[in-house]
Amino acid sequence: MSLEKQGVATGWNFLSQESGFEIGETLIEYWSDETYLKALWVGLLNTVYVALIGNVLAVLVGLFIGVFSMSPNWMISRICRFYVEIARNIPLLLQLFFWYSLFNELLPAVDQAYSLGDMVFLSQRGLKFPWFMAGHWEIPTLSGFDFTGGGTLTPEFLSLIMGLVFYTGAYNAEIVRAGIESIPRGQWEAAQSLGLTRIQMLIKVIIPQSMQVAIPPMISQLLNLSKNSSLAVAIGFPDFVTIANTTLNQTGQAVEVISLIMIIYLFMSLSTSFIANLYHRSIAHKGAER
Amino acid sequence: MDSIISMNNVNKYYGDFHVLKDINLTVKPKEKIVLLGPSGSGKSTLVRLINRLEEHQHGQIIVDGITLNENVKNIEKIRSEVGMVFQSFNLFPHLSILENLTLAPIKVRKENKASAEKRAMELLERVKIADQALKYPGQLSGGQQQRVAIARALCMQPKIMLFDEPTSALDPEMVKEVLDVMVDLAKEGMTMMCVTHEMGFAKEVADRVIFMDAGQIVEEDNPHQFFSGPKSERGQQFLSQIL
Numbered sequence: 001m002s003l004e005k006q007g008v009a010t011g012w013n014f015l016s017q018e019s020g021f022e023i024g025e026t027l028i029e030y031w032s033d034e035t036y037l038k039a040l041w042v043g044l045l046n047t048v049y050v051a052l053i054g055n056v057l058a059v060l061v062g063l064f065i066g067v068f069s070m071s072p073n074w075m076i077s078r079i080c081r082f083y084v085e086i087a088r089n090i091p092l093l094l095q096l097f098f099w100y101s102l103f104n105e106l107l108p109a110v111d112q113a114y115s116l117g118d119m120v121f122l123s124q125r126g127l128k129f130p131w132f133m134a135g136h137w138e139i140p141t142l143s144g145f146d147f148t149g150g151g152t153l154t155p156e157f158l159s160l161i162m163g164l165v166f167y168t169g170a171y172n173a174e175i176v177r178a179g180i181e182s183i184p185r186g187q188w189e190a191a192q193s194l195g196l197t198r199i200q201m202l203i204k205v206i207i208p209q210s211m212q213v214a215i216p217p218m219i220s221q222l223l224n225l226s227k228n229s230s231l232a233v234a235i236g237f238p239d240f241v242t243i244a245n246t247t248l249n250q251t252g253q254a255v256e257v258i259s260l261i262m263i264i265y266l267f268m269s270l271s272t273s274f275i276a277n278l279y280h281r282s283i284a285h286k287g288a289e290r
Numbered sequence: 291m292d293s294i295i296s297m298n299n300v301n302k303y304y305g306d307f308h309v310l311k312d313i314n315l316t317v318k319p320k321e322k323i324v325l326l327g328p329s330g331s332g333k334s335t336l337v338r339l340i341n342r343l344e345e346h347q348h349g350q351i352i353v354d355g356i357t358l359n360e361n362v363k364n365i366e367k368i369r370s371e372v373g374m375v376f377q378s379f380n381l382f383p384h385l386s387i388l389e390n391l392t393l394a395p396i397k398v399r400k401e402n403k404a405s406a407e408k409r410a411m412e413l414l415e416r417v418k419i420a421d422q423a424l425k426y427p428g429q430l431s432g433g434q435q436q437r438v439a440i441a442r443a444l445c446m447q448p449k450i451m452l453f454d455e456p457t458s459a460l461d462p463e464m465v466k467e468v469l470d471v472m473v474d475l476a477k478e479g480m481t482m483m484c485v486t487h488e489m490g491f492a493k494e495v496a497d498r499v500i501f502m503d504a505g506q507i508v509e510e511d512n513p514h515q516f517f518s519g520p521k522s523e524r525g526q527q528f529l530s531q532i533l
Contacts, residue, residue: 190380190439193341194394194446195370204393208384 008252015040021246023238025154036247043243044264050157050239051226051268054164058225059218061165062172067202069177080173087170092228095167099159100235107155110146121147126154156237160229168225175217179210212283219276223269230265240264293352294319294450294481295340300349302335309335311505313349319449322482324492324513327502328528333485336502337452340483341372354449370398373443377455379435381427387414387438388423391445399446406445413441417471433464437471444475451475453484489532493517501525 015037022032027045030038069080087095104124108114113123119139121128128140131151140150183206191201232239241261248257295317302310310332317323325333338344339351342358342365351358353368382390391410395401414420417437419430427435436456443451453472457465469491476482476495486492492499492513499516501509501524509522520526 184380186376186378186380187382189343190374190376190382192343193369193372193374194442195366195398196394197366200397204397205382209382212384 006252010253010255012256014247014251014253014256017251019247020250023243024236025152025157025238036251039243040240040247040260043238043240046238047226047229047232047240048268050160050164050229050232050237051272054161054168054225054229055222057161057165058168058172058221061169062176062218062221063207065169065173066176066180067207069173070180084170084173087166088174092163092167093231093234096159096163096231096235099162099166100155103155103159111142113142113147124155126152126158128152154237156232156235159235160232160237160239163231164225164228168221168228171221171224172218175214175221176210179212179214180206182213183209212280215276215280215283219273219280222272222276226268226272227265293317294321294354295483296350296352297339298350300339300346300351302332302339302344302346309505310339310346313507315500315507317450317481317483319481320479322476322480322495322497323484323500324496324498325483325485325500325502326487326492326528327508330504331502332505333500333502334454337454337483337485340450340452341369341374343374366398370394370446371448372450372452373446373448374452375436375439375443375454375456377458379427379432379439379459381435381439381442383427386424386426387419387430390427390438391442394442394446409447410441410445413444414438416474417441418467431464432460433467436460436464436468440468440471440475450481450483453482453486455485455487457486457488487532489517501528503528 016035018033019036019039020032021039023030023039023042025046026042027049028042030042065080065083069077069084071077071080103126107122107124110123110125113121113125113128115121119130121140121142125146128147129151130137130139132138133149138149140147140152187205187209188201191205196204229239230241233242233245236242244257244261248254251257293316295315297313297315300310300313301308313336315336325336327333335344339346339358340353346358354371356364356368358365358368381387382393385393388407388410391413392403392406395406395409396403399406411420411423414423417440419434419437419441422430422434422438427438430438440451440456456472457468460468465488469488472482472484472491473495482495484491484496496513499509499511499513500507501511501516501520501522503524509516509520509525511521516525517529520529
């Protein structure tokens with residue numbers, strides 16, 4: 001058997017072997033002499049982190065753009081429509097490359113970083129900002145070739161988030177717009193005739209009703225963003241797929257690693273849609289029963 | 291102020307279609323006006339001009355001393371003084387009956403919740419539906435929903451009430467419960483403009499009947515005179531078809 005010839009044993013034993021590789025950014029402490037299992041765990045946490053932040057931002061972008069694309073102001077609604085068309089019609093992978101090159105080419109070198117009050121710095125090394133660490137606020141300071149102290153959002157993370165949010169936000173905006181358009185005109189008129197301002201109408205009457213229509217398709221966009229986060233592999237962000245990929249290359253355990261990736265994404269998607277459906281059910285049928 | 295609504299030479303178009311032609315109308319406080327006419331004659335549009343759900347192109351409309359124009363603040367002010375009841379109720383389905391009533395007083399009038407709810411419950415009592423306060427609109431019958439819609443408009447303590455065919459979407463046996471509420475309201479001295487096909491209601495409460503056809507006011511009369519013999523040929527024809 002060819003696997004045996006290559007010295008690859010099937011099974012999950014490789015998980016407890018030493019990984020031997022560094023990971024660029026981690027949410028928990030990790031060293032290259034730890035196991036593959038730990039490395040994969042670090043990658044999974046990074047994936048969940050990106051999915052969580054990305055989805056929250058993409059839903060917010062969707063809400064704002066969706067509502068403003070219905071604005072009576074011609075300029076505002078045009079700009080929103082323009083954004084949606086651009087973002088939906090360029091492949092996500094290309095958008096990720098675009099953001100990544102933007103962060104790498106356009107931003108200044110680390111010693112010429114843009115700074116905001118000498119507290120927040122933006123450079124090719126990413127975004128550095130003050131962060132609460134070990135009991136006190138740490139402000140990033142430049143020492144040698146990089147900043148030390150404070151929090152960091154790396155260029156890889158920022159481009160991944162920008163790409164995912166820009167892309168998925170446009171789909172979310174269309175869903176919100178369709179939701180708003182599905183509300184009968186009488187609802188607007190009733191709210192108007194009571195003297196509510198446009199903002200009050202939207203917040204109190206129109207958006208709550210359109211959300212009931214918008215949530216099911218929005219759930220599938222949540223899942224899309226989570227799954228699309230695996231394109232991180234293309235720009236070198238150490239998400240689960242990137243790390244699983246390295247693991248596969250080093251150990252040759254293709255069947256095991258690929259199954260692991262599939263199981264993890266399946267589990268992530270199912271639990272996301274489970275939670276989202278619970279939420280939808282909690283708001284959907286209010287008052288609908290006769 | 292002797293008139294609460296005045297319309298001078300008002301004209302309204304939908305594209306090329308001339309919906310309302312040279313409308314002149316003044317309404318005194320506490321006056322009850324019933325608008326009659328065949329469908330498409332512009333009666334609903336006329337009523338909807340008063341709280342600017344529709345915009346007019348020419349002429350002047352003054353409601354409670356405020357001239358209606360592009361000024362959004364003025365429009366919102368007028369809308370909070372003018373209640374409206376629609377043919378299709380248009381209750382907010384995601385809010386409870388009580389919340390339907392208190393939304394505008396709390397948001398527009400900045401009233402505190404307790405006092406808005408107190409008045410809302412009194413109004414629901416008045417339209418005989420207080421026991422449904424915590425239900426949702428979808429759980430109520432059409433007649434009950436329309437009574438809630440009237441109470442919702444009243445909860446803003448309006449000076450004028452507009453009714454746009456309030457009983458047309460109701461099952462026949464529910465018409466009366468809604469008309470009773472409207473009659474009570476009329477007796478309490480509310481200024482009312484009603485588009486309706488309920489001739490009995492028109493005879494009972496109207497101070498003035500306005501008969502419209504093809505975008506024009508054809509005839510204005512007290513109901514007794516109008517129903518016993520319209521002056522215009524079109525009015526006679528209309529009455530002969532519906533009575």
